[in-house]
Amino acid sequence: MTTDPSAPAVDPAPAVDLVIRRVTVLAPTRRPVAAYPDLAPDDAARPGPATFLADQAIGVVGSVIAWIRPDADLTAADLGAARVVDAPGRVAVPGLINTHSHSSMTYFRGSAEDVPTASWFNDHIWPMEVNLTDRDVLLGARLAVAEMLLGGVTTVADHYFSMTQIARAVDEGGMRAVLAETYFSSQGAEGLERSAAFAAEHDGAAGGRITTMLGPHAVYTVDDADLVRTAELARSIGVRSHVHAAETMHQTESSLARRGATPIQVLHDTGMLEAGALIAHGTGIVESDLAWLTPYADRVGVACCAKVYQKHTHTSTPIRLLHDAGIAVGIGTDGCASNNTLDMFESVRATALVQKAASRDATWLTSSHALDLLTRQSAQAIGREHDLGALAPGYTADIVLIDPWKPHLQPMNDLAAALVLSIRASDVETVIVDGRIVVDGGRLVDTDLDALMTEMNARLPGLTDRSHGSTIQTYAP
Amino acid sequence: MTTDPSAPAVDPAPAVDLVIRRVTVLAPTRRPVAAYPDLAPDDAARPGPATFLADQAIGVVGSVIAWIRPDADLTAADLGAARVVDAPGRVAVPGLINTHSHSSMTYFRGSAEDVPTASWFNDHIWPMEVNLTDRDVLLGARLAVAEMLLGGVTTVADHYFSMTQIARAVDEGGMRAVLAETYFSSQGAEGLERSAAFAAEHDGAAGGRITTMLGPHAVYTVDDADLVRTAELARSIGVRSHVHAAETMHQTESSLARRGATPIQVLHDTGMLEAGALIAHGTGIVESDLAWLTPYADRVGVACCAKVYQKHTHTSTPIRLLHDAGIAVGIGTDGCASNNTLDMFESVRATALVQKAASRDATWLTSSHALDLLTRQSAQAIGREHDLGALAPGYTADIVLIDPWKPHLQPMNDLAAALVLSIRASDVETVIVDGRIVVDGGRLVDTDLDALMTEMNARLPGLTDRSHGSTIQTYAP
Numbered sequence: 001m002t003t004d005p006s007a008p009a010v011d012p013a014p015a016v017d018l019v020i021r022r023v024t025v026l027a028p029t030r031r032p033v034a035a036y037p038d039l040a041p042d043d044a045a046r047p048g049p050a051t052f053l054a055d056q057a058i059g060v061v062g063s064v065i066a067w068i069r070p071d072a073d074l075t076a077a078d079l080g081a082a083r084v085v086d087a088p089g090r091v092a093v094p095g096l097i098n099t100h101s102h103s104s105m106t107y108f109r110g111s112a113e114d115v116p117t118a119s120w121f122n123d124h125i126w127p128m129e130v131n132l133t134d135r136d137v138l139l140g141a142r143l144a145v146a147e148m149l150l151g152g153v154t155t156v157a158d159h160y161f162s163m164t165q166i167a168r169a170v171d172e173g174g175m176r177a178v179l180a181e182t183y184f185s186s187q188g189a190e191g192l193e194r195s196a197a198f199a200a201e202h203d204g205a206a207g208g209r210i211t212t213m214l215g216p217h218a219v220y221t222v223d224d225a226d227l228v229r230t231a232e233l234a235r236s237i238g239v240r241s242h243v244h245a246a247e248t249m250h251q252t253e254s255s256l257a258r259r260g261a262t263p264i265q266v267l268h269d270t271g272m273l274e275a276g277a278l279i280a281h282g283t284g285i286v287e288s289d290l291a292w293l294t295p296y297a298d299r300v301g302v303a304c305c306a307k308v309y310q311k312h313t314h315t316s317t318p319i320r321l322l323h324d325a326g327i328a329v330g331i332g333t334d335g336c337a338s339n340n341t342l343d344m345f346e347s348v349r350a351t352a353l354v355q356k357a358a359s360r361d362a363t364w365l366t367s368s369h370a371l372d373l374l375t376r377q378s379a380q381a382i383g384r385e386h387d388l389g390a391l392a393p394g395y396t397a398d399i400v401l402i403d404p405w406k407p408h409l410q411p412m413n414d415l416a417a418a419l420v421l422s423i424r425a426s427d428v429e430t431v432i433v434d435g436r437i438v439v440d441g442g443r444l445v446d447t448d449l450d451a452l453m454t455e456m457n458a459r460l461p462g463l464t465d466r467s468h469g470s471t472i473q474t475y476a477p
Numbered sequence: 478m479t480t481d482p483s484a485p486a487v488d489p490a491p492a493v494d495l496v497i498r499r500v501t502v503l504a505p506t507r508r509p510v511a512a513y514p515d516l517a518p519d520d521a522a523r524p525g526p527a528t529f530l531a532d533q534a535i536g537v538v539g540s541v542i543a544w545i546r547p548d549a550d551l552t553a554a555d556l557g558a559a560r561v562v563d564a565p566g567r568v569a570v571p572g573l574i575n576t577h578s579h580s581s582m583t584y585f586r587g588s589a590e591d592v593p594t595a596s597w598f599n600d601h602i603w604p605m606e607v608n609l610t611d612r613d614v615l616l617g618a619r620l621a622v623a624e625m626l627l628g629g630v631t632t633v634a635d636h637y638f639s640m641t642q643i644a645r646a647v648d649e650g651g652m653r654a655v656l657a658e659t660y661f662s663s664q665g666a667e668g669l670e671r672s673a674a675f676a677a678e679h680d681g682a683a684g685g686r687i688t689t690m691l692g693p694h695a696v697y698t699v700d701d702a703d704l705v706r707t708a709e710l711a712r713s714i715g716v717r718s719h720v721h722a723a724e725t726m727h728q729t730e731s732s733l734a735r736r737g738a739t740p741i742q743v744l745h746d747t748g749m750l751e752a753g754a755l756i757a758h759g760t761g762i763v764e765s766d767l768a769w770l771t772p773y774a775d776r777v778g779v780a781c782c783a784k785v786y787q788k789h790t791h792t793s794t795p796i797r798l799l800h801d802a803g804i805a806v807g808i809g810t811d812g813c814a815s816n817n818t819l820d821m822f823e824s825v826r827a828t829a830l831v832q833k834a835a836s837r838d839a840t841w842l843t844s845s846h847a848l849d850l851l852t853r854q855s856a857q858a859i860g861r862e863h864d865l866g867a868l869a870p871g872y873t874a875d876i877v878l879i880d881p882w883k884p885h886l887q888p889m890n891d892l893a894a895a896l897v898l899s900i901r902a903s904d905v906e907t908v909i910v911d912g913r914i915v916v917d918g919g920r921l922v923d924t925d926l927d928a929l930m931t932e933m934n935a936r937l938p939g940l941t942d943r944s945h946g947s948t949i950q951t952y953a954p
Binding site: 114115147309311362364407411412413418422425426450457459460464 | 586817827840
């Protein structure tokens with residue numbers, strides 16, 4: 001018998017490049033049913049108990065998860081010539097998505113402590129930011145990338161100045177990011193134009209690891225005409241906008257008093273919500289705002305950074321209200337000048353605890369629900385629910401392996417609770433971004449932290465000098 | 478020239494056994510002025526900025542700190558034949574004091590999640606505790622000792638059943654503890670007698686590392702006659718009592734409605750405060766309670782476990798009220814069934830953040846003040862301000878070295894903020910208890926965690942079984 005050379009070649013299953021073996025996989029909340037045919041569909045409206053599948057193997061082709069199956073079913077053909085990460089008992093979760101940060105502000109960690117919000121901006125941060133050079137922004141972002149990768153954060157939605165420097169740090173560090181160049185109306189037309197140019201030029205950069213948004217600073221620093229123009233540009237470029245809005249209840253009250261509209265209504269009326277928006281904080285979102293938000297639930301998300309609201313004495317994002325209205329809430333850290341870390345496990349824990357306390361309902365915001373916020377809802381909040389925030393075939397291979405065999409996590413009565421209420425970022429052992437291992441054995445594969453931290457410390461006196469008397473902006477929302 | 482053998486021998490400075498070199502020392506808040514003659518006296522009423530002294534050396538003789546001086550001033554005679562720990566740039570802080578825990582409840586970590594307080598007791602914890610054997614208590618305590626030592630906790634004030642087992646784990650692990658055997662009035666006279674016998678027999682055990690208190694469970698589970706008898710016994714043995722009181726505002730309201738007295742007044746009227754008391758939680762302490770507490774400010778302290786109050790939706794300990802009245806507030810974790818960790822850095826951080834948010838005052842409870850709660854006030858709360866909670870000559874050599882050269886702690890604008898708002902327990906590198914190194918390079922010197930955690934996990938099904946239908950108590954405060 002001979003083979004007919006004219007017959008079409010059978011397309012074999014592609015050989016995998018990487019196989020992660022013997023891990024416990026967090027099945028996606030709101031899961032794509034086809035990927036997990038043996039699991040009951042999850043209730044998107046109220047996530048049930050998190051599901052973990054023991055002794056699984058994950059096959060990766062290039063930057064994409066090809067399959068997840070019981071390790072016992074693997075054959076030699078499955079492994080082929082793939083690199084194998086044998087991680088018995090480790091817990092595999094999707095790479096974490098920091099839905100709101102200002103990476104380079106690692107430089108200002110601990111530089112504006114124990115002060116109210118207005119003083120934080122006017123007496124500390126904005127006068128110090130006058131000193132920032134491109135190199136400062138680059139180094140601050142490099143340190144942020146290091147801290148985040150080591151803590152299992154594979155994607156950051158960033159909003160800052162000199163964004164090409166942050167893009168460089170993200171590219172070099174092997175991380176994923178959604179970058180938005182900050183602008184204020186006080187900068188004139190140039191600010192918005194630069195933000196739009198950055199978004200147009202860098203969308204898809206770093207082999208697709210970098211995507212972009214427009215970066216209007218806030219509803220109180222960008223005027224309505226500029227917001228209208230921003231929404232138009234966002235639609236034409238095909239990106240969303242990342243914007244601070246209703247950061248505090250005071251801002252909402254102030255906006256109502258000044259102009260009779262909440263910050264969220266302003267976003268609605270200027271077309272910003274229709275064009276798609278990632279809203280930072282939203283602690284001042286009120287029930288009447290749901291009328292503006294819900295028509296755009298498919299393209300609007302809110303980033304909650306709960307630790308920061310405690311420190312600055314604000315109420316927290318009304319997650320229950322947003323949840324019941326079907327608006328995605330992602331978890332974020334905010335910048336290090338307000339948070340003091342870029343630790344997403346700390347952020348989701350603070351969120352769960354603050355929400356329980358504020359609602360006076362211990363049964364609300366379970367650890368399983370918190371994991372849904374941390375993974376699927378964070379992906380949705382940045383518009384990436386189709387390829388990030390879940391471990392499933394066809395999803396991008398951003399994977400974090402956690403070592404649960406630690407005294408502060410054992411014995412293991414409840415893995416979801418352990419991942420939300422007991423874990424430390426230092427329990428992260430392996431981090432994979434886009435199919436590439438960037439953290440191995442709890443260490444960065446290719447970053448010289450010593451030189452970086454030495455240079456940053458030497459720069460502190462100049463960077464934090466406020467004697468020049470100038471400032472970026474005045475905070476008076 | 479000959480030496481006159483009849484002349485009294487000059488007592489030389491004793492040779493040191495251990496020298497820790499090149500560390501940055503947290504100077505004591507409320508510091509003993511004689512120990513730091515070059516530093517201005519600290520204001521006990523409102524701790525100022527934390528003071529850190531760079532490039533110091535700490536000399537230890539036996540279990541006591543002999544001297545702290547600039548490393549540059551050391552001579553060969555200072556070092557003698559001492560063991561040297563060279564720790565350049567590490568931050569030395571006093572061993573942390575967990576002022577309220579139930580160590581063996583590590584076994585129940587994650588076993589009673591997302592439920593209100595009454596259900597936590599009645600449906601979960603008290604039915605499960607029926608299953609506890611002495612060995613369970615021993616293993617649970619061993620794991621707790623491991624978790625605490627690795628996180629820089631050198632002393633725990635513990636309140637539980639089968640306390641001889643916990644004493645054994647503390648002794649073996651090289652930790653320090655203040656142990657109180659729990660009892661309820663429902664146990665009849667036997668409960669109190671056993672608690673008193675434990676206190677009398679074990680005070681000063683483990684070479685002095687174990688001291689004791691009496692352990693009445695709570696004001697709502699021990700009747701007034703037993704509290705009166707407890708106070709009498711405490712005075713005769715020479716110990717204080719460790720007791721849950723005003724755990725929630727609901728308990729205070731319930732006590733007022735039932736008997737016209739707050740739980741704190743009950744402690745006062747039964748002589749418990751006069752005999753000395755460590756009050757667990759006190760979130761239901763109200764302003765009128767100050768009249769009962771302040772006369773005994775020299776022997777009464779309150780343990781605050783802020784994370785637990787968030788999770789169980791209680792208000793938090795009124796630290797500002799207690800602070801202004803001069804009542805010591807220590808930091809605690811509570812047990813792992815409510816907290817999910819025994820991480821004191823997490824506890825003090827939660828305390829600082831919750832207090833800021835609750836007071837709506839971002840300038841309140843600064844990181845320096847939080848360090849005072851974590852060190853000196855925690856020592857005072859357990860009656861050990863004379864020998865624990867400070868790095869100073871004459872104080873016990875319980876010393877923790879922290880590695881600040883980590884991306885989540887750098888650059889270093891503010892060390893106090895780093896220690897409260899950025900640190901992780903995994904940043905602890907070296908732990909010394911009573912002059913002996915028990916954690917070295919972030920690892921326990923002599924504990925087999927694998928065997929311990931394996932045995933504990935195998936026991937979980939039996940331990941958490943509630944099908945027997947019995948319970949320890951009924952929660953109805």
